[in-house]
Amino acid sequence: MRALGIEYVVGGVHWPLYVPIEREAVIRDYHRQNMFLATHPLVTIVAHPWWWMGAWRDADGMYRSEPWLDDFGHIPQSMHEEFAAAAREHGAVVEFNLGATVFNRSYPEGFKRQYVEYVAWLQGEGVTLSIGSDCHDEQYHPDFERAAEILEAAGIEESRLWRLG
Numbered sequence: 387m388r389a390l391g392i393e394y395v396v397g398g399v400h401w402p403l404y405v406p407i408e409r410e411a412v413i414r415d416y417h418r419q420n421m422f423l424a425t426h427p428l429v430t431i432v433a434h435p436w437w438w439m440g441a442w443r444d445a446d447g448m449y450r451s452e453p454w455l456d457d458f459g460h461i462p463q464s465m466h467e468e469f470a471a472a473a474r475e476h477g478a479v480v481e482f483n484l485g486a487t488v489f490n491r492s493y494p495e496g497f498k499r500q501y502v503e504y505v506a507w508l509q510g511e512g513v514t515l516s517i518g519s520d521c522h523d524e525q526y527h528p529d530f531e532r533a534a535e536i537l538e539a540a541g542i543e544e545s546r547l548w549r550l551g
Contacts, residue, residue: 387428393550396481397423398433407441409460412453417465424472424480431516431548432473434483436461436501439492449492458500466504470511479548480505480513484533485520506540516548 387395399419405411416436423432442452449455473480482505488498509515517537519528537544 394430395428396431396433397426397429398437398481399423399435400437401440409452409454413461413465416453417461417469420469421472424469424478425476427476429478431479431481433481433518434486434520435469435480436504437483437486443492447492448494450494455493455497458497458504466507467511470508470513473508473513474511477514479516480508481516481518482537482542483518483520484536485518485526485528488536489529489532502536502540506542509542509546514546514548515542 399416402412402415403419405415420432420435423429436454436458438449438453438455442455443449454460472478487493487501490498505515517533519526521528534544
């Protein structure tokens with residue numbers, strides 16, 4: 387990494403690995419993968435924890451149910467606590483990816499509110515956050531003003547956000 391001038395590494399869970407597509411199995415596997423990333427010595431930033439795309443999508447393109455989009459409370463608090471502790475201990479930064487979560491048109495509003503509370507809780511637990519947008523193409527136009535409002539309303543302190551440098 388030093389020889390190639392790589393400044394940071396982002397790693398994120400994108401799908402369950404080798405488990406049945408059942409709520410509890412997916413939750414356990416996402417947690418396992420998030421923990422792997424939070425403790426890996428080469429990973430700087432854990433991307434969009436608990437982002438979901440795949441099974442359980444309704445005919446209109448919305449995710450209203452499993453694995454945790456109907457209620458983020460399906461994920462045990464003990465998993466959140468273990469993840470936060472691992473991120474702190476290993477110096478991992480956790481990305482609040484606004485584009486993938488709260489600006490995701492396929493996610494229900496209730497989940498979005500719960501997710502913002504979760505990310506604010508992480509910062510309150512001493513986890514360093516970064517802000518992401520999931521910008522994958524040139525046509526991406528994030529609503530930076532709305533993002534700033536969301537962060538402020540949640541009590542997420544901009545001065546404590548991770549920045550390269």
